[in-house]
Amino acid sequence: MAETNVVVHADAKVLAQAAAARLVVKLIDAQAARGFAGIVLTGGRIAAAVYEAVNDLPARDAVDWSRVDVWWGDERFLPSGDPDRNETQAREALLDSLPLDPARIHAMPPSDGPDGNDPEAAAARYAQALAAAAKPGTAQLPHFDVLMLGVGEDGHVASIFPEHPGAYETRVVSAVRGSPKPPPVRVTLTLPTINTAEEVWLMAAGPEKADAVGMAMAGGGPVQVPASGVHGVERTLWLLDRAAAAEVAPRLRSLR
Numbered sequence: 724m725a726e727t728n729v730v731v732h733a734d735a736k737v738l739a740q741a742a743a744a745r746l747v748v749k750l751i752d753a754q755a756a757r758g759f760a761g762i763v764l765t766g767g768r769i770a771a772a773v774y775e776a777v778n779d780l781p782a783r784d785a786v787d788w789s790r791v792d793v794w795w796g797d798e799r800f801l802p803s804g805d806p807d808r809n810e811t812q813a814r815e816a817l818l819d820s821l822p823l824d825p826a827r828i829h830a831m832p833p834s835d836g837p838d839g840n841d842p843e844a845a846a847a848r849y850a851q852a853l854a855a856a857a858k859p860g861t862a863q864l865p866h867f868d869v870l871m872l873g874v875g876e877d878g879h880v881a882s883i884f885p886e887h888p889g890a891y892e893t894r895v896v897s898a899v900r901g902s903p904k905p906p907p908v909r910v911t912l913t914l915p916t917i918n919t920a921e922e923v924w925l926m927a928a929g930p931e932k933a934d935a936v937g938m939a940m941a942g943g944g945p946v947q948v949p950a951s952g953v954h955g956v957e958r959t960l961w962l963l964d965r966a967a968a969a970e971v972a973p974r975l976r977s978l979r
């Protein structure tokens with residue numbers, strides 16, 4: 724049965740360093756088992772801190788980066804190279820320093836990409852890229868060993884916002900308009916897609932996240948609190964700092 728674990732670290736820095744170490748080990752294990760690994764990145768401050776911490780970790784060289792597929796859980800729909808794109812952030816913090824295979828870096832299309840400023844077409848294109856990478860004859864999706872998510876103060880994950888149409892979406896990838904977090908137009912994996920990942924890691928640091936994390940863990944509905952609607956097939960892992968864990972009931976803080 725899938726397990727949910729909650730790990731609370733002293734502060735955001737330690738959380739980022741521990742998540743980085745965990746990620747490197749997970750990728751080494753996935754490659755030992757299957758020869759390759761698939762990760763799904765996100766945006767935001769805690770994600771950037773984790774990418775920088777992976778970059779600083781000597782053990783990162785134990786991963787065969789040429790056999791890692793890199794996907795994104797969501798993207799801010801902006802022109803290629805825009806500093807606010809999640810892709811740009813991840814490339815600068817980590818990806819540009821790794822010997823990755825460029826063909827295995829699967830960024831979501833930018834707003835000046837092949838579909839122009841059409842986020843619906845960009846979402847459909849990304850769904851096609853995912854399907855093309857899936858094992859022939861199986862699902863529409865490749866294997867995701869780890870899918871990382873930040874958690875918003877309102878309980879959003881990826882670009883799935885509370886009470887937004889995206890919280891009900893059943894397609895593989897969807898366009899988002901009117902996001903409460905800038906920029907307003909985005910592309911995101913949907914809840915059913917996120918929930919195919921082997922492990923889903925929800926990462927949050929700081930007191931401003933405490934209410935959202937507490938509500939998600941107390942079982943708020945996925946439409947009201949999207950963070951409560953994501954689960955890994957094998958494991959859901961909450962990686963929190965003490966401030967973000969302030970509203971989590973003590974009985975939920977240990978392994979379940």
Ligand SMILES: O=C(O)[C@H](O)[C@@H](O)[C@H](O)[C@H](O)COP(=O)(O)O
Nearest residue numbers: 766767768769873874875880881
């Ligand atoms: O657009 C983005 O940045 C993300 O995809 C978003 O889902 C993010 O992960 C959370 O808002 C948490 O961000 P912070 O870690 O910066 O609070």
